[in-house]
Amino acid sequence: MIPVVWSAPAARGPVTGTVVVPGSKSLTNRHLLLASLADGPTTLHGALVSRDADLMLGAIQALGVAVERTPDDATWVLTPPTALRAGGRIDCGLAGTVLRFVPPVAALAGGPVEFDGDAAARTRPIAPLLTALAELGVEVDHGGRHTLPFTVLGTGSVRGGEVGVDASASSQFVSALLLAAPRFEQGLTLRHTGERLPSLPHIEMTVQTLRGAGVQVDTPSRGVWHVSPGLVSGREVTVEPDLSSAAPFLAAAAATGGTVTIGGWPTSTTQAGDRMREILSTMGAQVELAPPVLNTGPNDGATGRGHGGTGTHNGSPGSETTKTAVLTVTGPPPGQLRGADLDLHDVGELTPVVAALAALAATPSRLSGIAHLRGHETDRLAALESELCRLGGDVTQTEDGLDISPTRLFPAQLQTYEDHRMVMAAAVLALAVPGTEVLGAGTVAKTFPSFERVWTSLVLGAGATAPAGDALR
Numbered sequence: 001m002i003p004v005v006w007s008a009p010a011a012r013g014p015v016t017g018t019v020v021v022p023g024s025k026s027l028t029n030r031h032l033l034l035a036s037l038a039d040g041p042t043t044l045h046g047a048l049v050s051r052d053a054d055l056m057l058g059a060i061q062a063l064g065v066a067v068e069r070t071p072d073d074a075t076w077v078l079t080p081p082t083a084l085r086a087g088g089r090i091d092c093g094l095a096g097t098v099l100r101f102v103p104p105v106a107a108l109a110g111g112p113v114e115f116d117g118d119a120a121a122r123t124r125p126i127a128p129l130l131t132a133l134a135e136l137g138v139e140v141d142h143g144g145r146h147t148l149p150f151t152v153l154g155t156g157s158v159r160g161g162e163v164g165v166d167a168s169a170s171s172q173f174v175s176a177l178l179l180a181a182p183r184f185e186q187g188l189t190l191r192h193t194g195e196r197l198p199s200l201p202h203i204e205m206t207v208q209t210l211r212g213a214g215v216q217v218d219t220p221s222r223g224v225w226h227v228s229p230g231l232v233s234g235r236e237v238t239v240e241p242d243l244s245s246a247a248p249f250l251a252a253a254a255a256t257g258g259t260v261t262i263g264g265w266p267t268s269t270t271q272a273g274d275r276m277r278e279i280l281s282t283m284g285a286q287v288e289l290a291p292p293v294l295n296t297g298p299n300d301g302a303t304g305r306g307h308g309g310t311g312t313h314n315g316s317p318g319s320e321t322t323k324t325a326v327l328t329v330t331g332p333p334p335g336q337l338r339g340a341d342l343d344l345h346d347v348g349e350l351t352p353v354v355a356a357l358a359a360l361a362a363t364p365s366r367l368s369g370i371a372h373l374r375g376h377e378t379d380r381l382a383a384l385e386s387e388l389c390r391l392g393g394d395v396t397q398t399e400d401g402l403d404i405s406p407t408r409l410f411p412a413q414l415q416t417y418e419d420h421r422m423v424m425a426a427a428v429l430a431l432a433v434p435g436t437e438v439l440g441a442g443t444v445a446k447t448f449p450s451f452e453r454v455w456t457s458l459v460l461g462a463g464a465t466a467p468a469g470d471a472l473r
């Protein structure tokens with residue numbers, strides 16, 4: 001168990017080794033949700049085992065899905081009920097994917113489904129989604145507050161049709177409506193009505209996941225999606241490793257002049273974490289994606305942990321051929337990491353780790369396009385400003401991001417605000433600031449329960465980190 005106050009290790013020299021990261025949170029939770037709507041069983045290989053995935057599993061079980069897991073947790077079989085079950089209570093924890101993706105599915109159950117979550121989840125944006133559901137004829141009792149707790153009053157069917165949603169606070173409003181839409185009577189034509197739309201790759205992930213399950217999704221123009229009503233195919237999928245969970249390990253190489261290698265890196269992916277390659281290269285690291293391994297068979301991207309295994313996903317209409325590769329990042333010599341001007345609008349979840357790295361760089365950085373991070377697990381812009389300043393950093397919040405300039409940093413006890421990515425950011429900072437302590441680091445279990453063990457083993461020089469199955473817990 002990770003201690004409440006974690007003395008995160010400082011680097012003893014260049015951090016070097018090979019890391020195995022667990023399955024993608026965003027893909028795992030999309031596949032779990034779709035399994036509840038499918039026409040038959042779904043088999044998942046390499047799914048994430050973590051608090052957010054557990055919460056999604058709990059949610060679909062409350063809706064009547066039967067779950068079987070192999071003893072090593074490597075394979076899960078999810079069998080949907082004939083009709084989604086009402087009367088359940090869904091715990092969203094602090095998981096945006098549960099809070100946003102499950103209510104439109106609950107509307108298809110034949111009665112009330114209650115939703116609540118962590119205290120911090122009550123301040124996460126949800127109103128535009130509840131309003132869109134109301135326009136689609138779904139009754140939600142939220143006592144006029146438009147926040148958790150609320151009850152979706154399912155009637156067994158949703159009419160569907162056309163609806164607008166302002167998703168400038170979270171792309172998850174769009175994903176949520178699209179994921180349930182094949183089971184709406186008329187399908188759905190969804191229009192984003194706001195100025196800016198964050199996290200587009202995550203919406204593309206939703207579209208690809210639906211198409212993989214045989215659902216027809218058209219994108220007639222920018223900011224408009226059409227989902228045709230129809231069957232969602234139960235299928236067999238291998239979940240890609242979580243590339244955003246890989247980010248702090250790659251950052252460790254960049255910050256210390258070390259070399260970190262991660263296998264099973266999908267050569268084509270919708271995951272935000274893939275942008276780390278470009279970000280690290282801009283900051284002066286060497287980034288190499290070794291010749292891809294061709295995998296044939298049913299797959300969602302990377303199969304097998306490590307180097308490009310294979311797998312099969314039916315992808316309904318035929319199987320796909322996927323490629324994975326080995327990613328190696330080598331940091332510049334100490335003192336030569338460059339700051340950067342980065343628009344992170346599409347990949348906001350990378351911000352905490354990138355901000356930590358920017359604070360260790362030799363020149364200033366500007367991170368922009370991320371005003372919506374004020375509604376993430378915590379107000380991430382405020383949290384990063386406050387914690388970097390606690391170490392003596394030179395950081396100011398802008399309207400839509402952070403300006404970070406180099407300064408000498410001193411050890412302090414860092415707070416993490418129940419935010420897994422603040423723990424990862426603190427770990428990166430501690431590499432260069434011996435004596436740094438991290439308060440509440442256990443919150444990293446949201447997406448990476450074994451983070452502290454894998455991190456410590458890499459930083460203190462054990463080299464290769466935990467094997468696949470191990471890294472999942």
Ligand SMILES: O=C(O)C1=C[C@@H](OP(=O)(O)O)[C@@H](O)[C@H](O)C1
Pocket residue numbers: 025026027096097169170171172175198199202203348349372
């Ligand atoms: O759909 C998803 O799986 C996610 C979408 C993004 O949310 P926002 O659009 O709210 O930033 C991302 O930051 C989050 O970590 C996961």
Ligand SMILES: C=C(OP(=O)(O)O)C(=O)O
Pocket residue numbers: 094095096097349376377421
């Ligand atoms: C914003 C995040 O999570 P969530 O899915 O809870 O929105 C995140 O993981 O960075």
